[in-house]
Amino acid sequence: MAETTKVVARKRDRAGKGGARSSRREGLIPAVIYGDKQAPVMIAVEPKSIERDIHKEGFFNHRMQIDVDGTNYDVLPRDVQVDPVTDRPLHLDFLRIGPDSIITVQVPVHFKNEVLAPGIKRGGVLNVVLHEITVRTKPASIPEYFEVDLTGLEIGHSVHLSSLAIPEDVRVVTRDHNATVASIAAPTVVREAAQTDAGAPAAEGAAAAPAAGAAAPAAGAAAPAKK
Template structure:
């Protein structure tokens, strides 16, 4: 689990709305809101550069943070942020307040390991990633930074399902009705073409044999 050790300094804000938000951004800050844990939503402002840096450093959406609002320290988890569609400028951030025993739903990145130990990939097979992220339900204080998928021993045509992944205690996939696929090792294009040609040749040979049999019967 990833958790920031430093604290984001914030200020509570009373005024809300587009005009107030524009003024906040002009002053090098970003409007944000903290909600959840059965408490009233709290509108705040945060330093723009600090938040922008955290977002682009990776792992922002699965990392707990502490926000100091006028002396009150609040543990939060980022839930959403909005960017200007044209300028890629950070517009707003939503945080979920984390209380004791909080359980959250998060998308966790998938990391693939030991690719060099996959016989199928060594033969030219292609790793076909079905899910780059997997949605999990887990304790807010135990969010995994990523899950690892083992590729050692995989042959062409093999698949890796969620049941093959070792998950931390308390972490459960939100999809529970099937053993869904995370990745497969697909045949390379050249091998596929050879297999298709071979199948066509076999079909043609079989058709010829059937035709010959029909001629003999006559």
């Protein structure tokens, strides 16, 4: 589990678009904290305390503690609206969580030891089917990531969901507990591309031959006309 990020914010006096615009003019990011059967809290976040984390992997399953005028809220990020031109955050949604909350998050999958996979050494390609795995668990039990060891995998071998080390207090949300996470695929795309390139000259030659043959009779037909 990753460390909890500390975020600094203050309460917003006004809700709605007017209050959001006012916060942005002050250099802050308008946001809201909701959930856990409590009333929403309208806040404005200090950009420096969160901007570096927004584009990191696993941002939406990363626990945060927001200090709002001296009151701390344990939260998970749930939505980020960004400016389409500057890519700067325009609004943030946070889900309030308690120690007994059960939440659904997407946990990224990491792969290691590709150099120790014989199939990859022979030109095979790592085909990732599941980049993230959806789980339900308590906030304190959210895995930072799931790790897949590729050591010894040959071309045609697969890694299945059932082979991952899932903590006891974490439940995978899936209908297929033996779903494929990744496989070592043969480089068929490369071979097909090479075959296409090799066949191109032959096709051009075949097309050129009839054209040459057609030109000969035309020349022969022109000779009697001169007589």
